[in-house]
Amino acid sequence: xxxxxSVNGTPHDVxxxxxxxxxxxxxDELGLTGTKYGCGIGACGACTVHINGEARRACQxxxxxVDGPVxxxxxLGTPENPAIIQRAWLASQVPQCGYCQSGQIMQAASLxxxxxxxxxxxxxxxxxxxxxxxxxxxxxxAAIHEAARLxxxx
Amino acid sequence: MGRIARYTRRTFLVGTAALxxxxxxxxxxxxxxxxxxxxxxxxxATLNPYLIVGADGITVIAxxxxxGQGVQSTLAALVAEELDMDPVSLTVLHGPPAQVxxxxxxxxxxxxxxxTATPGLFEAAADALSEIMPKALSLxxxxxxxxxxxxxxxxxxAGAAARETLKRAGAARLGVGVDALQTRDGAVVxxxxxxxxxxxxAGEAAALDLPKSVExxxxxxxxxxxxxxxxxxxxxxxxxxxxxxxxxxxxxxxFATVRICPRLGAGMVSFDASAAEAMPGVEKVLDLGDGIAVxxxxxxxxMQAAEAVExxxxxxxxxxxxxxxxxxxxxxxxxKANTVFRESGDVAAALGSGEVVRxxxxxxxxxxxxxxxxNATAWLRDGALDIWCGVQAPLLARDRAAKxxxxxxxxxxxxxxxxxxxxxxxxEPDAAVLAARVAVQMPGVPVKVMWSREEDMxxxxxxxxxxxxxxxVVRDGRAEAFDAHIAAPSVSRQSTARIVxxxxxxxxxxxxxxxxxxxxxxxxxxxxxxxxxVAVPVGFWRxxxxxxxxxxxxxxxxxxxxxxxxxxxxxxxxxxxxxxxPSAQVLETVARMSDWANKPPGVGRGVAFTWSFGTAVAExxxxxxxxxxxxxxxxxxxxxxxxALNPRNIRTQMQGALIYGLSAAMGGEIxxxxxxxxxANFPDYDALRMNTAPRIEVEVLQNNVRMGGVxxxxxxxxxxxxxxxxxxxxxxxxxxxxxxxxxxFAL
Numbered sequence: 088x089x090x091x092x093s094v095n096g097t098p099h100d101v102x103x104x105x106x107x108x109x110x111x112x113x114x115d116e117l118g119l120t121g122t123k124y125g126c127g128i129g130a131c132g133a134c135t136v137h138i139n140g141e142a143r144r145a146c147q148x149x150x151x152x153v154d155g156p157v158x159x160x161x162x163l164g165t166p167e168n169p170a171i172i173q174r175a176w177l178a179s180q181v182p183q184c185g186y187c188q189s190g191q192i193m194q195a196a197s198l199x200x201x202x203x204x205x206x207x208x209x210x211x212x213x214x215x216x217x218x219x220x221x222x223x224x225x226x227x228x229a230a231i232h233e234a235a236r237l238x239x240x241x
Numbered sequence: 242m243g244r245i246a247r248y249t250r251r252t253f254l255v256g257t258a259a260l261x262x263x264x265x266x267x268x269x270x271x272x273x274x275x276x277x278x279x280x281x282x283x284x285x286a287t288l289n290p291y292l293i294v295g296a297d298g299i300t301v302i303a304x305x306x307x308x309g310q311g312v313q314s315t316l317a318a319l320v321a322e323e324l325d326m327d328p329v330s331l332t333v334l335h336g337p338p339a340q341v342x343x344x345x346x347x348x349x350x351x352x353x354x355x356x357t358a359t360p361g362l363f364e365a366a367a368d369a370l371s372e373i374m375p376k377a378l379s380l381x382x383x384x385x386x387x388x389x390x391x392x393x394x395x396x397x398x399a400g401a402a403a404r405e406t407l408k409r410a411g412a413a414r415l416g417v418g419v420d421a422l423q424t425r426d427g428a429v430v431x432x433x434x435x436x437x438x439x440x441x442x443a444g445e446a447a448a449l450d451l452p453k454s455v456e457x458x459x460x461x462x463x464x465x466x467x468x469x470x471x472x473x474x475x476x477x478x479x480x481x482x483x484x485x486x487x488x489x490x491x492x493x494x495x496f497a498t499v500r501i502c503p504r505l506g507a508g509m510v511s512f513d514a515s516a517a518e519a520m521p522g523v524e525k526v527l528d529l530g531d532g533i534a535v536x537x538x539x540x541x542x543x544m545q546a547a548e549a550v551e552x553x554x555x556x557x558x559x560x561x562x563x564x565x566x567x568x569x570x571x572x573x574x575x576x577k578a579n580t581v582f583r584e585s586g587d588v589a590a591a592l593g594s595g596e597v598v599r600x601x602x603x604x605x606x607x608x609x610x611x612x613x614x615x616n617a618t619a620w621l622r623d624g625a626l627d628i629w630c631g632v633q634a635p636l637l638a639r640d641r642a643a644k645x646x647x648x649x650x651x652x653x654x655x656x657x658x659x660x661x662x663x664x665x666x667x668x669e670p671d672a673a674v675l676a677a678r679v680a681v682q683m684p685g686v687p688v689k690v691m692w693s694r695e696e697d698m699x700x701x702x703x704x705x706x707x708x709x710x711x712x713x714v715v716r717d718g719r720a721e722a723f724d725a726h727i728a729a730p731s732v733s734r735q736s737t738a739r740i741v742x743x744x745x746x747x748x749x750x751x752x753x754x755x756x757x758x759x760x761x762x763x764x765x766x767x768x769x770x771x772x773x774x775v776a777v778p779v780g781f782w783r784x785x786x787x788x789x790x791x792x793x794x795x796x797x798x799x800x801x802x803x804x805x806x807x808x809x810x811x812x813x814x815x816x817x818x819x820x821x822x823p824s825a826q827v828l829e830t831v832a833r834m835s836d837w838a839n840k841p842p843g844v845g846r847g848v849a850f851t852w853s854f855g856t857a858v859a860e861x862x863x864x865x866x867x868x869x870x871x872x873x874x875x876x877x878x879x880x881x882x883x884x885a886l887n888p889r890n891i892r893t894q895m896q897g898a899l900i901y902g903l904s905a906a907m908g909g910e911i912x913x914x915x916x917x918x919x920x921a922n923f924p925d926y927d928a929l930r931m932n933t934a935p936r937i938e939v940e941v942l943q944n945n946v947r948m949g950g951v952x953x954x955x956x957x958x959x960x961x962x963x964x965x966x967x968x969x970x971x972x973x974x975x976x977x978x979x980x981x982x983x984x985x986f987a988l
Contacts, residue, residue: 103539104521111541115496120488121481123661124540125612126694130923133612160481169480176479180471180889183897184309185478186485186612186661211932218923220612220662221309222900224931226893 090150094119095162105151110134112150113159121160121189125218132217135190136160142197160189163196172196175234183221191217195231204235272402272451275376278339285440286447288406290341291320291399294443299326299427302336305344305392306383306633307474308611308663309897310952311890314472316392318465318887322458323400324439325424328465333473335657338635340379345372346391347382354760354821354852354945383633384668384781386854386950389886393948394457401455403446410445411437460884469889474659485661486631489618491687495524496540497679498691500547501532503699504557504916505778509533511553517546526550527682534679540691547693557916559776566775566913567603571708573728573773580748582757586765591722595714598804600797602711604789604978605910607704607782608918608926613661614697615672619680620687621646626653626680630673631660637740638670642677653677664901665781668736669702698926699918702780703911705730705773709793714765715805720798720816723763725756727793728771730779732786755787755853755957756794760821761813777913783901784953787853791957792906792964792978795849799965800974809965810837810848810861817850823881823944824850824857830879830940831859844874845970849958856949857881860899862935862962864970869987871970873903873935873963878955883945891951892939898955899937904928906960908981933988 092099094117101112108127113119113136125133127146134145139155164170169177172192182188191214198205198213205213210231219227272289279287279302285295293300301320303313313333321328336342348371374380404424411429412419414437421432428436460467477483502508512533514526522542527534533550537543560566617630619642626646632638635655643653660667676690692700707729714722733751734744750757753770782788802812810832818825828850832838840846843865850859863875878895885891908927912919920926960978967984968974975983 104542107539107541111539115539115541118490120484120490123485123612124487124614124691126923127544128694128922128924130927131612164480166476166480166482169476173479177471177475180475180893182309182472182475182478183311183893184612184660184662185474185483188478189481192479215930215932218612218928218930220610220664220901220928222897222929222934223893224900224929224934225896225937227931 090153092153093156095158101150103150105149107150108146109136109148109150109153109157110145113145119159119161123186123189125187131187132194133187133190135193135217137193137197140197140200142194160193163192170196171237172199172234175230175237178233179226179230181223181226181230183223187217187219191219191227195227195234199231199235199238203238205231272399275341276339277341278337286443288403288446289399289451290339291396292403294403294439294446296440298330298332299324299439300332300334303333304336304342304381305388306631306657306660306663306667307335308383308631308633308660308667310894311472311887312383312388314470314474315389315887315890316396317473318470319392319396320400322463322466323397324404324427326427328470328473330427331473338381338639338655338657340376340381340636342381343375344380344382344387344391345375346387347375347380347385349387349390353758354824354857379636381634381636382668383663384665386856386953390855390948390950397457398455401457402451405452405455406446406449407439407442409449410442414442414445466886468887470887472890484658485613486618486629486658487613487616487661487691489629489658489689491618491620494618494687494689495536495683496538496543496691497534497536497688498540498543498547498693499529499532499534499675499696500550500552501529501696501700502554503918504554505700506558506776507531507555507916509552510555513551516551517549520546520549525683527679529678534690536679536683536688544693559916561916562914563912566777567706567708569775570706570728570730570773573771574708574710574726576771578769579772580750580753580770582753582768584757584766584768585763588722588724588765588767591714591765592712592724595716595721598713598715598800600711600800600976602709602793602796602976604707604792605912606706606777607905607909608698608701608911608920609664609666609782610698610926610928611662611664611666614694615692616690617672617676618687618689619676621680621684624648624652626677627656628653628673628676629656629658630676631658631663631667632670632673633660633663633665633668634670638673641670641674645674646677646681664783665785666701668781694923695921698921702778704782704788705732705779707789711793711797713797713801715801718805718807718812720761720763720801720805722765723761723801725768725793725797726771727753727756727769727790728773729786729789730775730777731772732779732781734772735779736781752786753790754785755790755851759794759852760824761798761816762820763816783898784853784956787851787953787957788902791849791851791853792960795851795958795961796964796976799847799961799968813848813850821857823942824852826942826944827857827859827879827881830942831861831877834877834879834938834940835861835863835875837861845966845968847962847965847967847969849962849965851954851957853954853957854950855883855947856951856954857945858895858954858958860958860962862959862966864963864966866970867987870985871967872987873933876935876937878937878939879942880939880954881942881945881949882951883943883948885941885943888941891941894951895939895955896937898953899959900929900934902956902959903963906963906978906980907986908979910979933986
């Protein structure tokens with residue numbers, strides 16, 4: 088059986104069993120390795136992507152249940168043309184090992200889409216599901232504030 | 242980096258940096274004694290093992306694992322400083338593993354705080370020997386917080402030697418004396434303004450002999466070092482384009498996973514793969530002897546099939562429960578001590594002379610839990626094996642993989658991408674070796690072997706559980722006697738046995754790091770180490786033995802302070818100040834940062850100090866009760882690294898090391914039942930999240946004489962500082978970790 092997927096604006100036909108999680112479709116089938124595997128049970132947030140603009144754990148969404156266009160970190164911006172939030176990540180020099188940061192950025196981007204000016208408590212609440220073993224939380228929080236500022240200034 | 246690189250680039254005028262009176266550094270030892278493994282492409286040249294000069298720019302080989310600590314960026318900045326180039330303009334690579342990249346500081350045993358003492362004959366001999374061993378054993382290892390100590394001279398010499406050679410090539414071409422030339426932004430510049438790029442001179446420079454010695458830029462002339470220079474990997478890591486081991490793609494590559502015996506070190510009695518073999522996407526189920534591998538068209542399909550293999554496992558070669566393991570570790574205290582460091586005085590007499598304070602502490606086994614689960618990709622073709630794996634010891638991985646593949650070491654190439662966290666876990670070559678074993682059964686086919694999180698957490702080389710019995714005497718507000726007896730399985734013996742095949746006899750100093758060599762002036766002080774012979778695999782966990790000894794030492798110092806009726810910070814300062822001024826200064830700094838003297842009402846505060854990896858660190862943790870449980874509200878860190886090459890990076894390492902330690906102290910424990918680890922995934926072994934981590938401030942001091950490490954020293958004091966804060970808040974002294982056993986934390 089084949090499933091239709093729209094990822095970062097590109098259509099794909101994917102011939103895999105319907106229960107294969109979106110994470111492993113993105114990584115192994117489509118070669119979009121920016122989305123990371125951390126736990127496989129929705130406990131760490133490393134695989135966060137957007138479906139219909141909403142942050143979802145790609146390891147918890149079966150291929151057959153993907154009900155809208157998917158955006159991954161690669162669709163947010165590129166090294167040549169990073170998105171505002173990625174520029175904020177650069178300005179705050181957020182990443183250490185970097186493995187969780189795709190998920191952190193996708194989660195933060197979805198927060199900012201809903202709430203363009205979050206306070207610390209709202210940021211902490213929205214980001215609590217995204218684990219970082221390097222402990223970059225302070226820089227992530229600063230980068231989200233910086234991204235909000237950049238977005239306000241257009 | 243392209244355009245985006247320029248937006249963070251600073252411009253500096255190079256000016257006429259005065260070099261008069263500089264120190265000459267010999268080149269031969271550092272750059273020419275071992276073969277240069279670099280083979281540049283046509284049109285580029287290598288001037289030494291750390292540098293490739295091409296027409297399109299300069300590539301620096303930073304031969305240490307980039308696992309988040311920013312090591313490659315700072316190593317490159319050391320070269321850039323001497324080349325008079327902005328580090329942002331360089332390409333930075335790990336490069337091919339090779340003997341020349343040995344870590345000369347790895348076995349130096351870390352600088353003691355006794356910097357002013359004249360080294361004796363023994364110390365001088367030990368120092369010399371400590372550099373010989375890593376070279377002889379080809380120990381290209383990222384660990385022990387040693388990368389900057391090792392690279393500080395080497396990398397600058399590499400840059401300076403290249404600069405001087407390029408200038409000589411430029412002098413010949415421009416018809417100008419070498420002394421009249423300057424270097425600026427990747428070019429040799431003549432007094433009349435004519436310039437030649439390094440790239441244009443590469444070929445001619447490569448044909449010249451290296452200078453015999455060079456003068457390095459004095460610290461006062463540094464333009465990039467000592468500043469918050471941006472890291473080289475930030476853009477890639479913010480756009481999902483950084484390549485980790487898990488991201489490897491090769492033509493025709495298969496996706497595999499493994500299930501290895503959960504009773505660590507044991508094997509497999511039998512297995513039945515018939516159900517698994519019939520599952521979608523499955524190509525093969527491989528017998529690995531101590532487990533199975535499933536090779537499939539998709540990682541998840543491989544993981545599903547691996548779960549469906551029915552396996553009968555052998556019994557564990559160690560006591561099967563946590564209770565039995567703890568009993569064996571504690572029993573070591575009743576046996577003969579491996580090491581007794583009589584640091585000062587007569588402890589036995591002092592303990593007989595007053596009321597003795599006694600305490601017993603216990604800490605659990607811990608997992609590393611790197612964000613990127615263990616993995617490696619291996620490809621065996623035409624008698625050669627290529628392995629892509631994030632490892633902290635690539636030559637060890639190469640040699641061990643060659644052995645299992647029946648190849649010569651020279652036929653195996655290890656490629657080191659970014660590491661999604663290391664914390665010591667990736668010093669072990671096991672993931673690379675496992676992939677090699679799979680590749681041997683899949684000749685010609687590249688296979689990525691991705692462990693599940695569960696496999697990763699249950700097959701670690703754990704931080705060992707440990708037990709300490711402490712006794713002390715206080716008099717007139719000061720500690721008079723301090724006696725520590727510390728038992729744990731030996732990380733150094735087990736790891737050495739794994740690497741060279743036998744456990745070294747004799748005193749195990751590493752086992753007591755974080756307890757011995759603490760700059761406390763206590764008149765009667767003795768530290769005794771006991772090694773428990775337990776076969777659970779243990780390994781290097783961020784700060785190694787200092788991770789438990791720091792907790793024992795600083796919890797007990799706190800108990801002594803309270804027994805003495807003294808303020809815990811003042812008590813420490815009074816003992817440390819006469820011994821080591823830089824250590825006293827970090828305590829004074831953290832007192833100022835936290836406004837220690839004016840504690841707000843309703844909070845608990847704890848302080849701890851640990852000297853480890855050549856760096857003094859003092860931390861204050863603040864906790865507060867809330868309707869949801871106890872919250873960690875604030876943390877302050879003061880550290881002294883001697884010379885701060887990138888202060889921002891040091892601050893974030895200290896912050897991360899604190900969070901790593903607090904995560905373990907609050908809730909981290911690995912327990913065993915039936916010989917198997919009971920924690921499998923993050924819900925069982927979680928860490929601080931953004932909403933549970935304290936607000937953290939860090940100050941970096943540079944008073945110490947020698948350069949210290951950065952990646953690990955922030956971890957040891959975090960755990961006792963939290964336990965001491967909880968005591969301050971509640972009056973309850975927790976002597977067993979994790980603290981979640983004794984306190985309710987807000988989650």
